[in-house]
Amino acid sequence: MAKAAEQLGLRHVRTLVIGSGGREHALALALARDEGAQVHAAPGNPGMAAVAHLHPVDAMDPVAVADLARRVEADLVVIGPEAPLVAGVADAIRAAGIAVYGPSRAAARLEGSKAFAKDVMAAAGVPTARSRVCTDQDQVAAALAAFGPPYVVKDDGLAAGKGVLVTNDHDAAMAHAASCGTVVIEEFLNGPEFSLFAVCDGTTARALQPAQDFKRIFEGGRGPNTGGMGSYSPLPWTPPTIAQDILETVVQPTLAEMSRRGAPFVGTLYVGLALTAAGPRVIEFNCRFGDPDIQPVLALLESSLGDLLLAAATGRLSETDPPAFGEGAAVTVVMASRGYPEGSSSGDVIVGTETLTKEHDVNVIHAGTAMAGGRLVTAGGRVLTVTATGADIADARAKAYEGINSISFPGAQWRRDIAAEPLGVVEGAALVEENR
Secondary structure, three states: OOOOHHHHOOOOOEEEEEEOOHHHHHHHHHHHOOOOOEEEEEEOOHHHHHOOEEOOOOOOOHHHHHHHHHHOOOOEEEEOOHHHHHOOHHHHHHHOOOOEEOOOOOOOHHHHOHHHHHHHHHHHOOOEOOEEEEOOHHHHHHHHHHHOOOEEEEEOOOOOOOOEEEEOOHHHHHHHHHHHOOEEEEOOOOOOEEEEEEEEEOOOEEEOOOEEEOOEEEOOOEEEEOOOOEEEEOOOOOOOOHHHHHHHHHHHHHHHHHHHOOOOOEEEEEEEEEEEOOEEEEEEEEOOOOOOOHHHHHHHEOOOHHHHHHHHHOOOHHHOOOOOEOOOEEEEEEEEOOOOOOOOOEEEEOEOHHHOOOOOOEEEEEOOEEEEOOEEEEEOOEEEEEEEEEOOHHHHHHHHHHHHOOOEOOOOEOOOOOOOHHHOOOOOOOOOOOOO
């Protein structure tokens, strides 16, 4: 970095990570890489215990989280999931005088309400799909007729990444809208989709390198949406200037508009995009790192994550250099439990993870696990992810699937085509699924 982290006073950071999923485990791993770093997590998960001190505190309780931050003398609190952000946990921590990486409740409306996000995009001049906000079935029917198939129907509120339906079936689109209440109906954006994460301090933003995730449960983009079944980075098919272009055309205008509305955005602006024939178009905003698409990005990050997030939380991003990434590629594959995404199986014994934790270029990241009777068991839909780095996508992909094949639990399911499309491994497959 042009300015040493020590000069900025950002070394030896004591960080408290809020959450218990794969995203939070990946964040804890990256934060723990800094010399002298101390990581705490609430509530955390069994995998995080190797790099963080765990605390049985409810992530949705603003008072309890703020009290814990004081007790562990946290220099920085990093809030992983969207629900605590929308609930105002970041506000309680800021009120306690502790630096927090995550938007206020008011700013988190960018994810909490898709209608609000579309309004902000329109005011900021952000390139995105045409849309209508609908509150009854007559409005839905009119919007579907206006935009035509494929129909894009989005639940206005939080839905854990599973509130969007993309379909050619008109009746299915109407039924999904009826199950949601207020919805946003959009025109379909045709083009490969990808994620860009911008670290923001309210005024300045730094972009991480893009990633792509795979939402559908089955190979080839079939089956229902999930929270994500795998991801990879970097993306050889995107222009080399894509990150800077998105900062200039999407992120900075959005930050300016949020400040104008009295809700400065501090935290991660997750920009979901489609690379259309007319250029990048925004599909959605989220207010946190995506899971699992942040996992390969963090695996390749060479500069300090702790320094970056603390600089954002304290309004000092302009004093830092852009994040630095290593050569090569990273691939993440999700292992899900029996019945996912409609349900999940809990209590199934997991074996094989311990053989991979010693591998230099493979990380086993816990998403839905627990300890029972001294054994690691399943405790959610997405159970584990294996993230591997390699010289290129093919190398990283081979290592990730080798790792997956070393782990087992009853009913385990995973996709076998993660990161296959850019390599031409799956003949005839589309580059990207309809994965919204």
